[in-house]
Amino acid sequence: MKAADFTKLRKSMEKSLDARRFEHTLGVTYTAASLAMCHGGDVRRAQIAGLLHDCARNIDNQKKISICQKHNIEINEVERNYPFLLHAKAGSYLAMQKYGIRDEDIIQAILNHTTGRPGMSLLEKIIYVADYIEPGRKKAPNLAAIRQEAFCDLDKALFMILEDTLAYLDSLEDITDPMTRKTYEFYKDQMASIPQM
Numbered sequence: 001m002k003a004a005d006f007t008k009l010r011k012s013m014e015k016s017l018d019a020r021r022f023e024h025t026l027g028v029t030y031t032a033a034s035l036a037m038c039h040g041g042d043v044r045r046a047q048i049a050g051l052l053h054d055c056a057r058n059i060d061n062q063k064k065i066s067i068c069q070k071h072n073i074e075i076n077e078v079e080r081n082y083p084f085l086l087h088a089k090a091g092s093y094l095a096m097q098k099y100g101i102r103d104e105d106i107i108q109a110i111l112n113h114t115t116g117r118p119g120m121s122l123l124e125k126i127i128y129v130a131d132y133i134e135p136g137r138k139k140a141p142n143l144a145a146i147r148q149e150a151f152c153d154l155d156k157a158l159f160m161i162l163e164d165t166l167a168y169l170d171s172l173e174d175i176t177d178p179m180t181r182k183t184y185e186f187y188k189d190q191m192a193s194i195p196q197m
């Protein structure tokens with residue numbers, strides 16, 4: 001992807017997102033780039049994935065559902081009840097079709113940015129973590145500690161986010177996507193198998 005294409009994508013996002021979401025998007029873009037620098041990831045791909053991760057966020061729910069239905073993208077029960085969650089699935093589709101992204105890892109990072117998944121790639125982890133810690137975020141508990149950890153041990157930061165996310169979602173009862181729990185269990189086992197220093 002050339003620099004000009006990045007500028008074009010940035011302009012498209014500014015147009016399709018409301019001002020607050022666009023600010024969040026820029027926060028994720030630069031945080032993801034910094035995390036890639038820190039952990040030896042591809043900085044350019046982190047920027048592009050960050051820029052596009054919420055590209056379907058401001059599309060109305062009915063349209064998100066119809067994008068998924070039209071392209072045989074499965075909608076689970078939680079997504080049916082809370083269609084805004086579909087912005088990850090619809091967004092990964094738009095990234096390919098509308099924004100011409102061919103890089104499978106970028107598409108996966110967009111697809112999995114709301115729930116995570118067991119066995120995430122470095123880029124997927126970076127986007128998941130950047131989405132949670134970007135400078136515009138304010139309310140999450142332990143944010144300062146998680147931000148610090150993200151630039152030391154990315155897996156540990158990821159696990160802290162999963163833990164806090166599940167605790168939060170459990171307090172809302174029926175909104176937890178089963179994939180979030182699966183991801184949590186996977187990284188819990190992984191953390192347990194690493195000797196703590």
Ligand code: FE
Nearest residue numbers: 053054113114
């Ligand atoms: Fe999102």
Ligand code: FE
Nearest residue numbers: 024053054131
């Ligand atoms: Fe986001």
